[in-house]
Amino acid sequence: PVAAALAALAAQQGSGSRLEGIGHLRGHETDRLAALETMMRAFGAQITAGPDSLDFAPSGKLTGATVSSSGDHRLVHAAALVGLAVPAVAVQGAEAVAKTLPDFRARWEELANG
Numbered sequence: 001p002v003a004a005a006l007a008a009l010a011a012q013q014g015s016g017s018r019l020e021g022i023g024h025l026r027g028h029e030t031d032r033l034a035a036l037e038t039m040m041r042a043f044g045a046q047i048t049a050g051p052d053s054l055d056f057a058p059s060g061k062l063t064g065a066t067v068s069s070s071g072d073h074r075l076v077h078a079a080a081l082v083g084l085a086v087p088a089v090a091v092q093g094a095e096a097v098a099k100t101l102p103d104f105r106a107r108w109e110e111l112a113n114g
Helices: 003-013 023-027 032-042 073-085 094-099 104-113
Strands: 017-020 046-049 053-057 066-068 090-092
Touching (some): 032 046, 073 090, 073 094
16 A cells, blocks of 8 residues: 555655556556556656556656546545645545545645644
8 A cells, every 4th residue: 555655755766766566556446557657747757657667767856736636545645745845736636535534634734734
């Protein structure tokens, strides 16, 4: 359950990373590898999804963007982690997070404003 969070952190690192052995993420609410690739690219990450991996090339700072949750609670979590470090991050379909964390919005506000 931590691969999406690790992807968000790897995208922010800027020096390059590889997450492998995560091909099973293609069979969840959405194809999480493809969705993470799309999301992180929207923030400016240089990322490529392989059959069983995510590869992050060295890149500059991420930028804010409006991204889709693809109806997947883990993608909301990943975008939130980016949003803690990058201004102007918005998630369409963020209500998908209610599946695993119904009080997410309150927790997010506390982190973002605390």
